[in-house]
Amino acid sequence: MNGPLNHATGVGLVVRGLRKNFGDQPVLNGIDFAVQPGEIFVIMGPSGSGKSVLLKHLIGLEAPDAGEILINSEPITAPEVAAKYRMALVFQSGALLNSLTVGENVGLYLTEHRLKPAAEIERIVLEKLTDVGLKDALHKMPSELSGGMKKRVAIARALVIDPQLILYDEPTSELDPVSAVIIGNEILELKQRIGVTSLVVSHDRDLAFGVADRIAFIAEGRIVTIGTPDEVKNFKDPLVQNFLHVEFQREH
Amino acid sequence: MFENIGEVVLLFWRTLLALPQAWRQRRKIYEQFFEIGNASLLMVCVLSFFIGAVIALQTGPVLVERSLASAVGGVVGIAIAKELAPVMMAILIAGRIGSAMAAEIGSMRVYQEIDALRTMNINPIHYLVLPRMVAIALALPLLVTFAILVGWFGGSVVANYNHRMEIPFLAFFSDLKTIVVLKDVGNGVFKSFCFALIIGAVSCHQGLTTIGGPRGIGRSVTKAVVNSIVFIVIFDYILTRFLQQ
Numbered sequence: 001m002n003g004p005l006n007h008a009t010g011v012g013l014v015v016r017g018l019r020k021n022f023g024d025q026p027v028l029n030g031i032d033f034a035v036q037p038g039e040i041f042v043i044m045g046p047s048g049s050g051k052s053v054l055l056k057h058l059i060g061l062e063a064p065d066a067g068e069i070l071i072n073s074e075p076i077t078a079p080e081v082a083a084k085y086r087m088a089l090v091f092q093s094g095a096l097l098n099s100l101t102v103g104e105n106v107g108l109y110l111t112e113h114r115l116k117p118a119a120e121i122e123r124i125v126l127e128k129l130t131d132v133g134l135k136d137a138l139h140k141m142p143s144e145l146s147g148g149m150k151k152r153v154a155i156a157r158a159l160v161i162d163p164q165l166i167l168y169d170e171p172t173s174e175l176d177p178v179s180a181v182i183i184g185n186e187i188l189e190l191k192q193r194i195g196v197t198s199l200v201v202s203h204d205r206d207l208a209f210g211v212a213d214r215i216a217f218i219a220e221g222r223i224v225t226i227g228t229p230d231e232v233k234n235f236k237d238p239l240v241q242n243f244l245h246v247e248f249q250r251e252h
Numbered sequence: 253m254f255e256n257i258g259e260v261v262l263l264f265w266r267t268l269l270a271l272p273q274a275w276r277q278r279r280k281i282y283e284q285f286f287e288i289g290n291a292s293l294l295m296v297c298v299l300s301f302f303i304g305a306v307i308a309l310q311t312g313p314v315l316v317e318r319s320l321a322s323a324v325g326g327v328v329g330i331a332i333a334k335e336l337a338p339v340m341m342a343i344l345i346a347g348r349i350g351s352a353m354a355a356e357i358g359s360m361r362v363y364q365e366i367d368a369l370r371t372m373n374i375n376p377i378h379y380l381v382l383p384r385m386v387a388i389a390l391a392l393p394l395l396v397t398f399a400i401l402v403g404w405f406g407g408s409v410v411a412n413y414n415h416r417m418e419i420p421f422l423a424f425f426s427d428l429k430t431i432v433v434l435k436d437v438g439n440g441v442f443k444s445f446c447f448a449l450i451i452g453a454v455s456c457h458q459g460l461t462t463i464g465g466p467r468g469i470g471r472s473v474t475k476a477v478v479n480s481i482v483f484i485v486i487f488d489y490i491l492t493r494f495l496q497q
């Protein structure tokens with residue numbers, strides 16, 4: 001996951017026949033999809049459908065019961081592959097280290113791996129925090145931040161790794177609409193600027209259709225459909241249609 | 253309690269292998285070290301003073317009645333140095349520091365902070381376990397050395413002022429010096445070093461294997477303290493037996 005810190009374009013990702021049970025509860029029931037280098041691939045699906053579990057497999061935090069995950073056609077289980085490609089996961093909960101300040105959290109990867117001198121790290125940290133609109137939070141502790149601010153710090157922390165593949169777990173949940181658009185634009189800009197491959201898990205219909213090159217819809221650990229936003233929008237499946245178009249019904 | 257011994261030993265071994273990283277992690281070791289000192293120095297003082305005092309109180313009059321007043325210093329000295337200071341301080345530190353280690357690492361585990369470290373290719377053993385292990389392995393022997401001195405002092409105060417003994421300070425310490433040798437103190441300090449490793453390994457292991465939210469953290473903390481104490485007492489016997497040869 002950590003190589004030399006130079007800009008490199010995104011990597012391709014292939015997932016084949018991924019299965020995972022927790023105890024006797026099946027969570028992933030054979031997931032297949034491929035993400036092209038530099039693509040923004042959005043995964044949508046109802047709560048509990050296994051999206052977070054899928055992301056954990058992709059970054060190597062969980063081992064699948066069956067199936068394989070390839071990065072640029074190399075299996076991620078091979079140790080040299082993990083070292084060769086830089087990947088980052090923005091956790092659904094942020095997962096900031098509560099004992100460190102925001103600045104230390106964002107710079108953690110660089111300081112722990114001694115990739116840059118301290119002054120340079122400080123500059124990068126400030127730059128990434130500015131990118132997510134939080135440069136004033138530099139010296140705050142995570143416990144002093146709102147849920148949405150934590151999420152943005154987590155995104156800054158992921159950006160510092162200079163990832164070739166970035167996985168977002170619900171990047172805009174807990175964010176107000178303006179911040180959500182800022183994050184969406186940041187995802188788009190990263191693609192344009194450094195060609196990073198992005199995999200975004202989200203229920204946020206606006207975000208999904210705003211940034212996605214392709215969308216996969218997942219339910220009960222299976223992929224229901226994959227396609228461009230237009231294809232998914234027109235996919236004739238009651239579950240997908242309901243998910244995409246459900247509105248509050250108010251009696252007038 | 254005993255089913256995880258293998259895992260604890262494995263964790264200990266992995267930490268040992270990570271020892272070359274210690275210099276790199278020196279800032280964290282330093283922080284942990286001072287946290288341990290800060291959190292426990294006063295308690296160590298109070299506890300060891302009164303342990304020394306009560307040992308003098310329990311043994312002194314019996315010895316004095318049998319005209320063995322010159323043995324009081326030695327009995328108190330040996331009991332404190334070889335047994336009471338190392339064991340009692342280890343138990344105190346298991347409660348004070350082992351619990352904190354299990355709670356901190358356990359909550360990091362539950363709130364996915366350790367997962368986050370792993371995604372950044374930061375080894376939790378290097379980052380979390382090693383600094384705590386090294387810090388406690390340095391701090392506990394120091395605290396015990398200190399506790400031995402304070403314990404002797406506590407014993408001497410009681411021996412001096414208790415009307416059934418009235419052994420002067422100078423006599424108490426010169427009696428102590430004729431019986432207690434440096435090796436006895438070394439024995440006690442060495443034992444405390446082993447206890448420190450037990451506390452560190454058991455508590456960090458409990459923290460790292462925490463599951464199930466805040467209640468899980470509570471469970472881990474309790475287990476860390478209880479298991480540490482049980483292992484300390486068992487190892488106390490084994491080490492003592494071994495050191496006597």
Ligand SMILES: Nc1ncnc2c1ncn2[C@@H]1O[C@H](COP(=O)(O)OP(=O)(O)OP(=O)(O)O)[C@@H](O)[C@H]1O
Pocket residue numbers: 022027046047048049050051052053054092
């Ligand atoms: N570590 C685990 N042990 C046991 N079961 C788990 C574990 N992690 C997840 N699960 C189960 O797997 C299923 C999918 O969980 P997951 O977190 O992936 O859902 P999700 O799609 O991300 O939902 P949401 O949109 O609410 O975040 C759930 O039923 C959950 O109970």
Ligand SMILES: [Mg+2]
Pocket residue numbers: 051052053092169
């Ligand atoms: Mg989720």
